[in-house]
Amino acid sequence: MTEIKDKILTEAEQLFMRYGFKSITMDDVARELGVSKKTLYQFFTDKNDLVNQCVAHYLANMNKLCSNVVDNKELDAISVLLQISDQINSAIRYINPSSMFDLKKYFKSAWDKLEADRISFIRKLIYDNILFGIKKGLYRKDLDAEVVSRIYIYLVSFLINPDNYDKEEMDIKVMHLEIVKYHLRSICTAQGIELLDEKLSATKN
Secondary structure (H helix, E strand, O other), X not given: OOHHHHHHHHHHHHHHHHHOOOOOOHHHHHHHHOOOHHHHHHHOOOHHHHHHHHHHHHHHHHHHHHHHHHOOXXXXXXXXXXXXXXXXXXXXOOOOHHHHHHHHHHOHHHHHHHHHHHHHHHHHHHHHHHHHHHXXXXXXXXXXXXXXXXXXXXXXXXXXXXXXXXXXXXXXXXXXXXXXXXHHHHHEOHHHHHHHHXXXXXXXX
16 A cells, blocks of 8 residues: 555545545545545545545554554453553544444445454454453353353444434443443453452543
């Protein structure tokens, strides 16, 4: 990917997230980014192509952030999920609630890409995290990692599915953190709960 294309994707992604996918036109993107429409069409066939590539670009960056946290060998299983939550909440802090409505209603292929990532990458991340936590005594030994990881992705599905919200009530950041805490409290051992409360308390100070 060229430096110019990466810059376009990053900035167009921010525009779509702030103002919605439907209302922003290719003219708007060109004007806001300070490039010509000719330059845009060198990299993207049309708006649908731009949206699809923006979603793929966003997912690739988010997955990289998550993988970097997972690869940190100094972190315990609980810290991994809490740090991933922080990374994601930082990345989505500017998302306009209408963006998810637009994406699902008007850009099905991009929405399907988001759904596929939830089912594959996120499920495996949670599955591996559960095994790691069990091994270290932070998660209960009686957990079925396959079942629990699938339950988690359904919770994430609730998070990103606009049909579950009134636009005025939708706060993805708050919902995401509550889902992570709900998940952890349901699978932790007494030792894990103690560590979780300690870390949550530290973040408030």
